[in-house]
Amino acid sequence: xxxxxxxxxxxxxxxxxxxxxxxxxxxxxxxxxxxxxxxxxxxxxxxxxxxxxxxxxxxxxxxxxxxxxxxxxxxxxxxxxxxxxxxxxxxxxxxxxxxxxxxxxxxxxxxxxxxxxxxxxxxxxxxxxxxxxxxxxxxxxxxxxxxxxxxxxxxxxxxxxxxxxxxxxxxxxxxxxxxxxxxxxxxxxxxxxxxxxxxxxxxxxxxxxxxxxxxxxxxxxxxxxxxxxxxxxxxxxxxxxxxxxxxxxxxxxxxxxxxxxxxxxxxxxxxxxxxxxxxxxxxxxxxxxxxxxxxxxxxxxxxxxxxxxxxxxxxxxxxxxxxxxxxxxxxxxxxxxxxxxxxxxxxxxxxxxxxxxxxxxxxxxxxxxxxxxxxxxxxxxxxxxxxxxxxxxxxxxxxxxxxxxxxxxxxxxxxxxxxxxxxxxxxxxxxxxxxxxxxxxxxxxxxxxxxxxxxxxxxxxxxxxxxxxxxxxxxxxxxxxxxxxxxxxxxxxxxxxxxxxxxxxxxxxxxxxxxxxxxxxxxxxxxxxxxxxxxxxxxxxxxxxxxxxxxxxxxxxxxxxxxxxxxxxxxxxxxxxxxxxxxxxxxxxxxxxxxxxxxxxxxxxxxxxxxxxxxxxxxxxxxxxxxxxxxxxxxxxxxxxxxxxxxxxxxxxxxxxxxxxxxxxxxxxxxxx
Amino acid sequence: xxxxxxxxxxxxxxxxxxxxxxxxxxxxxxxxxxxxxxxxxxxxxxxxxxxxxxxxxxxxxxxxxxxxxxxxxxxxxxxxxxxxxxxxxxxxxxxxxxxxxxxxxxxxxxxxxxxxxxxxxxxxxxxxxxxxxxxxxxxxxxxxxxxxxxxxxxxxxxxxxxxxxxxxxxxxxxxxxxxxxxxxxxxxxxxxxxxxxxxxxxxxxxxxxxxxxxxxxxxxxxxxxxxxxxxxxxxxxxxxxxxxxxxxxxxxxxxxxxxxxxxxxxxxxxxxxxxxxxxxxxxxxxxxxxxxx
Numbered sequence: 001x002x003x004x005x006x007x008x009x010x011x012x013x014x015x016x017x018x019x020x021x022x023x024x025x026x027x028x029x030x031x032x033x034x035x036x037x038x039x040x041x042x043x044x045x046x047x048x049x050x051x052x053x054x055x056x057x058x059x060x061x062x063x064x065x066x067x068x069x070x071x072x073x074x075x076x077x078x079x080x081x082x083x084x085x086x087x088x089x090x091x092x093x094x095x096x097x098x099x100x101x102x103x104x105x106x107x108x109x110x111x112x113x114x115x116x117x118x119x120x121x122x123x124x125x126x127x128x129x130x131x132x133x134x135x136x137x138x139x140x141x142x143x144x145x146x147x148x149x150x151x152x153x154x155x156x157x158x159x160x161x162x163x164x165x166x167x168x169x170x171x172x173x174x175x176x177x178x179x180x181x182x183x184x185x186x187x188x189x190x191x192x193x194x195x196x197x198x199x200x201x202x203x204x205x206x207x208x209x210x211x212x213x214x215x216x217x218x219x220x221x222x223x224x225x226x227x228x229x230x231x232x233x234x235x236x237x238x239x240x241x242x243x244x245x246x247x248x249x250x251x252x253x254x255x256x257x258x259x260x261x262x263x264x265x266x267x268x269x270x271x272x273x274x275x276x277x278x279x280x281x282x283x284x285x286x287x288x289x290x291x292x293x294x295x296x297x298x299x300x301x302x303x304x305x306x307x308x309x310x311x312x313x314x315x316x317x318x319x320x321x322x323x324x325x326x327x328x329x330x331x332x333x334x335x336x337x338x339x340x341x342x343x344x345x346x347x348x349x350x351x352x353x354x355x356x357x358x359x360x361x362x363x364x365x366x367x368x369x370x371x372x373x374x375x376x377x378x379x380x381x382x383x384x385x386x387x388x389x390x391x392x393x394x395x396x397x398x399x400x401x402x403x404x405x406x407x408x409x410x411x412x413x414x415x416x417x418x419x420x421x422x423x424x425x426x427x428x429x430x431x432x433x434x435x436x437x438x439x440x441x442x443x444x445x446x447x448x449x450x451x452x453x454x455x456x457x458x459x460x461x462x463x464x465x466x467x468x469x470x471x472x473x474x475x476x477x478x479x480x481x482x483x484x485x486x487x488x489x490x491x492x493x494x495x496x497x498x499x500x501x502x503x504x505x506x507x508x509x510x511x512x513x514x515x516x517x518x519x520x521x522x523x524x525x526x527x528x529x530x531x532x533x534x535x536x537x538x539x540x541x542x543x544x545x546x547x548x549x550x551x552x553x554x555x556x557x558x559x560x561x562x563x564x565x566x567x568x569x570x571x572x573x574x575x576x577x578x579x580x581x582x583x584x585x586x587x588x589x590x591x592x593x594x595x596x597x598x599x600x601x602x603x604x605x606x607x608x609x610x611x612x613x614x615x616x617x618x619x620x621x622x623x624x625x626x627x628x629x630x631x632x633x634x635x636x637x638x639x640x641x642x643x644x645x646x647x648x649x650x651x652x653x654x655x656x657x658x659x660x661x662x663x664x665x666x667x668x669x670x671x672x673x
Numbered sequence: 674x675x676x677x678x679x680x681x682x683x684x685x686x687x688x689x690x691x692x693x694x695x696x697x698x699x700x701x702x703x704x705x706x707x708x709x710x711x712x713x714x715x716x717x718x719x720x721x722x723x724x725x726x727x728x729x730x731x732x733x734x735x736x737x738x739x740x741x742x743x744x745x746x747x748x749x750x751x752x753x754x755x756x757x758x759x760x761x762x763x764x765x766x767x768x769x770x771x772x773x774x775x776x777x778x779x780x781x782x783x784x785x786x787x788x789x790x791x792x793x794x795x796x797x798x799x800x801x802x803x804x805x806x807x808x809x810x811x812x813x814x815x816x817x818x819x820x821x822x823x824x825x826x827x828x829x830x831x832x833x834x835x836x837x838x839x840x841x842x843x844x845x846x847x848x849x850x851x852x853x854x855x856x857x858x859x860x861x862x863x864x865x866x867x868x869x870x871x872x873x874x875x876x877x878x879x880x881x882x883x884x885x886x887x888x889x890x891x892x893x894x895x896x897x898x899x900x901x902x903x904x905x906x907x908x909x910x911x912x913x914x915x916x917x918x919x920x921x922x923x924x925x926x927x928x929x930x931x932x933x934x935x936x937x938x939x940x941x942x943x944x945x946x947x948x949x950x951x952x953x954x955x956x957x958x959x960x961x962x963x964x965x966x
Contacts, residue, residue, distance in 0.1 A: 084712020355878030
């Protein structure tokens with residue numbers, strides 16, 4: 001019975017991987033071998049991945065980005081000492097994904113010797129390509145490589161006193177291009193000029209951590225000191241001469257720019273926690289981070305002035321910013337009886353950001369000043385939550401949450417001849433919300449939960465911030481033998497009413513998902529549907545108001561009706577043959593419009609809005625679908641041959657220029673030993 | 674006789690007794706992190722081996738496998754399962770907030786995600802691949818990762834736990850009382866996004882306040898979007914102008930969030946419809962208070 005249940009669980013896991021990419025082939029349970037006092041399992045899948053794209057190659061690379069080549073699609077090694085007394089290690093495990101050129105590579109390594117050390121390593125490499133349609137005329141792009149490393153070493157794990165050491169590295173590099181309007185404080189150059197760069201991205205982040213974790217007097221205490229170093233030495237090259245697709249603007253004659261940004265953020269974490277006899281618990285934490293970044297910007301631009309004559313602009317900015325942030329929270333848990341659980345968490349966060357920049361610009365005349373900015377945020381919150389279970393199949397939950405936030409800001413500018421400084425102004429904002437829910441298990445395997453929350457904020461920061469909001473969620477799930485079914489409904493509503501321009505947002509989502517595995521495990525089906533709906537209405541400043549129009553406001557309506565469908569089937573008609581079929585569809589029907597319309601004289605950068613001269617109607621109907629199929633043939637007990645294909649089709653209703661059709665396939669051998 | 678039964682109920686028999694009837698469970702146990710307690714032979718009986726979790730097995734054995742005489746997790750309520758697991762794990766740093774996490778208040782038991790005896794994955798005994806565990810309940814999130822623009826979770830490059838702590842996170846330092854409570858914090862107390870997007874972390878000489886106050890989700894849908902760069906709206910200017918509309922009652926001083934100069938920003942021209950063409954350092958700038966460089 002246990003084995004059968006395990007088989008069904010494994011198949012449920014395999015079939016529910018439907019939304020993954022076609023390769024690697026989902027895991028088969030690896031064979032276990034004994035050698036040298038260790039239990040070992042090992043498998044790897046090597047194959048060739050290929051792709052073909054029709055349509056917009058950039059859009060494909062920005063969202064899918066698989067290429068051609070031989071890959072170690074997946075590899076896995078696990079070694080565990082049979083008696084927990086290995087010589088150098090008791091556990092050694094390694095997993096790799098996409099090695100050899102896939103745009104998404106992931107490597108995980110763990111080594112542990114009981115009570116002596118535990119080492120975890122994560123290595124990731126992501127090829128991040130970005131040349132996306134929402135940016136004006138595609139005048140920005142990035143073809144970069146991101147490398148992430150995380151090393152965690154815990155010495156003396158499981159003992160009363162443990163030592164923690166950690167290192168993280170986050171590096172981003174690669175070519176790109178970039179355009180921007182000309183910042184023109186001296187008003188010397190024509191605003192029709194714009195700057196174009198070819199960039200060599202060089203960003204790097206290194207974080208070092210050291211700490212201790214110890215237990216004393218029934219308390220568990222953790223203290224960690226860390227320092228995070230950041231440097232951005234991106235190089236900018238003049239891209240003025242490159243061909244451009246833009247209109248109504250002109251590239252500058254020449255442009256040189258350097259802008260290194262460096263900084264350190266040391267931070268300290270102290271945490272104390274205890275739980276006594278399942279009656280009362282305390283968890284406290286305090287983090288203090290104090291860091292800064294310094295930057296230098298040096299730029300020379302030659303371009304046309306407003307009269308069409310050549311002119312030059314030199315800019316130097318020396319920036320220095322610091323942030324001090326202290327955060328503490330204390331959670332008290334009361335468990336007066338097995339039926340009750342009450343928690344209160346009170347948290348305080350205080351952030352102060354101070355910046356100073358010395359600005360010098362030379363053009364038709366000299367412009368020189370020093371700017372000071374201050375932003376302070378103090379945030380106190382308290383949340384009390386209680387749950388009560390009168391009978392084993394039913395429980396209720398209630399919560400009250402309150403937060404008060406004080407935001408303060410001050411700006412100052414010092415010119416050679418005079419100073420300007422604003423008062424310390426700010427905004428106080430209180431938010432309170434209450435909610436509750438029920439959880440009901442009417443029969444074994446069936447669970448129902450309903451939650452609701454209502455909240456009010458008195459002075460929200462922005463029109464889109466939460467003001468009068470209510471949220472409702474309902475879930476039902478049923479699980480029995482090889483069947484699993486779940487469904488949900490969510491409603492998120494926020495109203496931010498003010499004079500002239502109300503903001504309202506209603507987000508609804510609903511869906512269901514079902515999985516069925518036949519008793520013998522040879523057939524398995526999985527499928528679901530989800531609707532994600534968002535309607536917002538906002539008063540926006542109308543920058544296209546007709547001349548003489550008294551009202552500067554227009555309304556902007558955004559409507560998204562996003563339907564997603566996924567389905568997969570895993571069939572094993574023969575003990576050596578496994579077929580896998582899957583399909584996913586995401587389709588936004590927008591507001592139902594079949595085309596956009598623009599008032600006379602308006603030229604659109606986006607295929608996604610209509611403007612009738614008074615109101616904006618924004619929707620972005622599109623479809624994105626992806627069928628896939630895979631065949632696995634078990635050649636020998638430890639060797640399988642796999643062949644798979646996946647199609648990606650992306651279409652926008654209002655334009656065809658961004659669409660693409662791509663096919664990604666692979667063939668591989670998976671060997672376990 | 675009653676005294677003997679009572680004694681048997683209290684008796685710890687050791688894991689060897691369990692192997693007799695549950696050899697399949699024991700076979701894979703050396704690969705289980707919980708096996709450490711057995712291997713070390715230093716823990717007291719109530720903290721080691723099978724009985725460390727399932728309780729003393731004396732009466733269970735005496736009853737020839739009577740499931741009511743032992744802690745059978747399949748029969749427990751979620752809160753009882755949580756209590757049992759926290760016997761040892763309550764002092765884990767990463768589980769400090771588990772009592773108040775959305776999963777605990779939602780009565781999601783530890784065993785909903787973790788398979789203690791037959792976890793197929795390397796790592797924390799998850800019943801399935803991490804994303805599949807999360808997707809099984811969070812259907813709307815699963816749907817978002819099927820959209821054209823998303824973090825590469827399905828591709829295996831990003832995991833849910835890179836941004837979330839499923840055992841509960843400390844109170845967010847951004848947002849407000851109803852803020853997300855399962856989002857991890859980078860550098861101890863910063864929003865999770867800057868863990869990878871470190872160029873957006875700052876501090877900047879000129880901060881864009883909503884980034885600090887409300888968080889990245891003010892403009893982005895981090896799980897997935899139909900819009901490039903995970904933006905919340907397909908047309909950038911409509912998103913910016915929803916806040917920058919000069920309406921009194923909002924903004925840092927309550928005088929309204931400044932609207933663009935209508936004489937200069939001619940929305941009829943494409944270049945003004947994408948605000949970040951000029952305001953290119955919209956997350957914060959060290960050189961220009963209007964985020965233009």
